[in-house]
Amino acid sequence: MNKYSLCFISFFFLFFFMLMNFFMMIYFIKNEMVMFFEWEIISFSSMNLVMSILLDFISLIFMMFVSLISAVVIYYSKSYMSSELNLNRFIILVLMFVFSMILLIISPNMISIILGWDGLGLVSYCLVIYYQNIKSYNAGMLTVLSNRVGDVMILMVIAWMMNYGSWNYIFYLNFMFNDYSMQLISLMIILSAMTKSAQIPFSSWLPAAMAAPTPVSALVHSSTLVTAGVYLLIRFNNLLMETLFIKFFLLISGLTMFMAGIGANYEFDLKKIIALSTLSQLGLMMSILSMGYYELAYFHLLTHAMFKALLFMCAGKVIHLMNNNQDIRMMGGLSLYIPLTSLCLNISNLALCGIPFLAGFYSKDLILEVISMSNLNFLIYNLYYISTGLTMLYTMRLLMYLMINDYNLLVIYNLYEEDYIMLKSMYMLLFMSLISGSFMSWVLFSYPYMIYLPFNMKLMVIYVVLLGMLMGIFISNMKINFLNKFMMTYNMSFFFSLMWFMPSLSTYGLNYYFLLMGQKLLKNIDMGWSELYSGQGMYNIIKYYSLINYMYQMNNFKIYLYSFVLWMMIMIMMIMLI
Template sequence: MWKKSNFFMSYSICFISFFFLFFFMLMNFLFMIYFIMNNYVIFLEWEIISLNSMNIVMSILLNWMSLLFMMFVSLISSSVIYYSMSYMSSKINLNRFIILVLLFVFSMILLIISPNIISIFLGWDGLGLVSYCLVIYYQNIKSYNAGMLTALSNRIGDVMILMVISWMMNYGSWNYIFYLSFMNNDYSMNMVGIMIILAAMTKSAQIPFSSWLPAAMAAPTPVSALVHSSTLVTAGVYLLIRFNELLINIFFLKILLLLSGLTMFMAGISANYEFDLKKIVALSTLSQLGLMMSILSMGFSDLAFFHLLTHAMFKALLFMCSGMIIHMMNNNQDIRFMGGISVYIPLTSLCLNISNLALCGIPFLAGFYSKDLILEMVSMSNLNMFIFYLYYISTGLTMFYTIRLLMYLMINDYNLLSVYNLYDEDYVMLKSMLILLMMSLFSGSMLSWLIFSYPYMIYLPINMKMMVIYVSFLGMLMGLMMSSMNIYSVNKFILIYKLSCFLAVMWFMPNLSTYGMNYKFLSMGQKLVKNIDMGWSELYSGYGMYKIMKNYSSIYYILHMSNFKIYLFSFIIWMMIMFFMLMI
């Protein structure tokens, strides 16, 4: 009876959460249209407490950008919660899972609407804390290690935001939006910009903080769909979009451009060596985050925001399709065991193909409008050839690992079981996926009309215009060639085994971060606790005082007991002392 009532309570929480978020999405959409049409901005300030000259206020900034982003976050999170009703139905604590997801979404919404660095920190830290709880949701050693790596990597960004809060005590308020436009040449605000860039690099997993993002795949797949599309990893990009006026004159942006370009390239190469389905999709997220951060460092914040929104749609759909396939494969994530799914689960295969093609930037899907515009702006900009080639090679690598993935999943033979039952009749999952499928088809053109309402023409030579098509076709051919070879031919093709090992493990970054940074810091903390807190500090303070007082109390207790032997012994000693004194 208890299980039945618990089951109904979990499903009622799911339905209420889904309808609330869907209604919130519709309201955001209507307000966003009104704000864009009238060029309208609302700044709200609520005074919580006023004590002498100190005011504690809660500030909210509503403009077209925050409303549009909230609309996308609420749409994806409502689809994810509806999807979880089926995907997580066999789990005992479904209501705990839904409440954690809602906390995650509310932390992101607080981050989106905050023009105040303290309320941004509350949303930022809420994302980090709840993401740790969600990564360790499946309670095993792998999940605990991944959660600790995620939490410790993100703490660096939290410390940077805390330093920004303390640094901005030089000014009259923590509402940073009032200082961005007229203080962008000030030295102290440049320091704020550098710390904000470092915080964004940790949350958006740029080199050298990239290793936590594939490790966070230990979380359930609906969480991965939410985290990797519109919430946790995009928080850093959104923070830089908010601070973009401050970042114009900072030299550190050139370093960010180099690191984000290398992140894009490294993730594209590593995805071609990976056999874990969820990690391949996670590395594609890392590649697209590098694209967003690099175009941000060039000063095009609107383009980064445009790609952030279109990427959120097809990446959430891609994770949902991957989760459905993993669900049917008895929770097996190795793509070498999969194959031929287009025959057995055609609707899921359709969603997977469209989301993958949108990721590659195939005309005229959602990813094409943002990705092609970004690459054409790169071609127009005054960049060196190294960054230019990084962009286009990374675009080709996206097509490379996508075709490889589709070959393994769709065309190769099924390699897991001799008797299998793949079915495409889980209509709860399919409905949530079809909502995002429509958005993956139409959101690119819709957003390009909304965000860029003026004509935006880019004049380039025909070869430069066709460069994206060239590298995409080259990547597709390479993917087909590599997927059709067996493992011995691949090793002959790569030629250098050690180089392939280096490229496959993200340039040894997981080893460096796990064993180099986190393990060293944790072992140093263990030694400090052992030698100081539990060592001499304990000996000379708490435990030492306890031991001295215990010894004295035992002596006082013996004296307090009226024992004749003690009195007799003490009387003899006293008489002997008096005798010796008289003799002297």
């Protein structure tokens, strides 16, 4: 079997699955249908373990997007991972990842959700450590230990929901608002979503996960792993709106958006800039979700998936051509040498900024206008608009470094555009980045939203975008980093560029001590006391008594003589004592 066969089979299967979901989605929306399947696996003492499947327009649209991006990424991997000897192993890992995400999407049941949730965590660990070096191992350990917090929270939800007689959470969301235990469940769900979607203080694993191959980054950071938390909160939205922690969650997600926007302006690693922009958009989705507008969060989730996957694929092509160098200071003038890749990169970047009539504009502009219309405090309002300006700022800085500045890597170089497999896969997502915003706005919102605002407030988005664009051009033209010299001291810039010291706190403050404790437990318990009193100890005792038994079985006269003398001495001593 050819090593590329699995690539083609997976691509055609996922593409067919995407088309099937598309036609089902149209049919379901047209007829306002929801389908709920239930398969009872086991029943014990009024508790039923059932496998449930919920098909409605939310799950069908999301499955359609996930399967489209997965198909494109697998096709892209045929060229990107062509030098990989174990390409089939890589494709199987990606397929397991997609299957876990689909299981999570269609599950209205906490048991099947934990299967998909833990499947995502385990396979993402295998993909992050794929290149098997020290950096990858550290990044994988940080990823998996940060996500374990969320896994434990969902396990606690499963244990707590045994009080209700079923794990189908979908039945409880609308009528148990005043129950204190549902407040507890909502807190655990928020915490688990915060770990998977990398909100403060669990943000440090997301840029670290860039150690994975670029096709994996395109899949993980657009539509699967990081969006699992957002999707879970969309499903639990009715319950969350009544909880006490929702305003605190709004503040945390707003700060995540702000922190990631600042961090991206200090970063020089191409993949980490895109990862931080993903973190910023996740903060945007979570914050609008915590205000109750779950349709807007879902809309932005879908449009963001398209242009972010395209952005990662373009970055992968650029890194390939640059001899695996990811430093943007070494790049420049790419639009002269690879114009088609540069076109895809620029359009996906502008869609991220919310330039009118690209995919990101339809969701981002609507979100910002709803924010302007909402009854919010000034801090949250400023966080939204400053973060939007920062998005434009780091995007323009990236485009200036990649497209306008001079090429700085080698004197002799070979930049070429001839990899048609990568280009064809990028064109599919380019088309979706152009049309998915308007298409999804027609599908999700059956009637037009008319938002009336004062003229200056209506144009506030345009003002912020233009200001961010000018600042980005200004900063990228500085020979030294402008932010360091004029706006902040060295220590403050150090603080902002290191994501508010979160990687250090996560690695040394949390994970390091857990791993140290695990090492001590292994040394003292597993290889110490339990060896002495379980396996190894039992072996030594049985061996000792077996030797004694063996000596008796030898029928040696001297042994019986010694035993008789010893027995007689014991009897005499007992008689004397009496």
